[in-house]
Amino acid sequence: MFRQLFDPVSCTYTYLLADERSREAIIIDPVLEKIELYGQLINELGIKLLYTLDTHTHADHVTASGKLGQQFHCEVTTGERSKALHVTLRLKDGETLKLGELTLTSMYTPGHTDDCYSYLCNDRVFTGDTLLIRGTGRTDFQSGDSIAQYDSLFNKLLKLPEHTYVYPAHDYKGMTMSTIGEEIRYNPRLQVSSPEEYAEIMDNLNLARPKMMDVAVPANLQSGLINETHEA
Numbered sequence: 001m002f003r004q005l006f007d008p009v010s011c012t013y014t015y016l017l018a019d020e021r022s023r024e025a026i027i028i029d030p031v032l033e034k035i036e037l038y039g040q041l042i043n044e045l046g047i048k049l050l051y052t053l054d055t056h057t058h059a060d061h062v063t064a065s066g067k068l069g070q071q072f073h074c075e076v077t078t079g080e081r082s083k084a085l086h087v088t089l090r091l092k093d094g095e096t097l098k099l100g101e102l103t104l105t106s107m108y109t110p111g112h113t114d115d116c117y118s119y120l121c122n123d124r125v126f127t128g129d130t131l132l133i134r135g136t137g138r139t140d141f142q143s144g145d146s147i148a149q150y151d152s153l154f155n156k157l158l159k160l161p162e163h164t165y166v167y168p169a170h171d172y173k174g175m176t177m178s179t180i181g182e183e184i185r186y187n188p189r190l191q192v193s194s195p196e197e198y199a200e201i202m203d204n205l206n207l208a209r210p211k212m213m214d215v216a217v218p219a220n221l222q223s224g225l226i227n228e229t230h231e232a
Helices: 032-045 065-072 146-154 180-186 195-202 213-220
Strands: 002-007 012-018 024-028 048-053 075-079 089-091 096-099 102-108 117-121 124-128 165-168
Touching: 002 032, 012 032, 012 165, 024 096, 032 065, 048 065, 048 096, 065 075, 146 195, 165 180
Parallel strands: 024 048, 048 075, 075 089, 124 165
Antiparallel strands: 002 012, 012 024, 096 102, 102 117, 117 124
């Protein structure tokens, strides 16, 4: 059971994934403003939310993970490198989550930020902001590192089978998904021959600062529970 949801303000994709038989579910990169929609869908589908999961500390929206954790009494999950509070489960590189017969495997893929993780589930990978459709996540803030991202891309994600479906955390042109093979062939930022050539591209993008960054990052370091300060 799989749903791809979209927030048009931040161009964020949120993914709801559940095992058909057990009805156990996870929601990946939820957006605070969409929390009522998530609750409605979870109830309508008759699924049990076991986990929320943020792929990294986002700078363009506030996560709904903390609020969903309270509402559905589920685990608030991140990769172990995340500095967010109110997290109840931190996954190491290579560690797995079980949803009935489904398994999600954590992959540490830093570069966009130093706490970026991707998650592989059978024939698909949720890449956060590390690998986008015909692009890659910027590396110019939040401990971003172009060389680290090159390694995450070329030595981890692009080593997956070419038929693996790619589901990123964002898209700004209306694309909904891709495959590893498509990105190898058609992603312009991946047509490089060395880490240095990739870093040259990434270090000269000259992108505007995310409008929500000053609000979103502090809020997301609280898992979206902005007025709470203790760690769960």
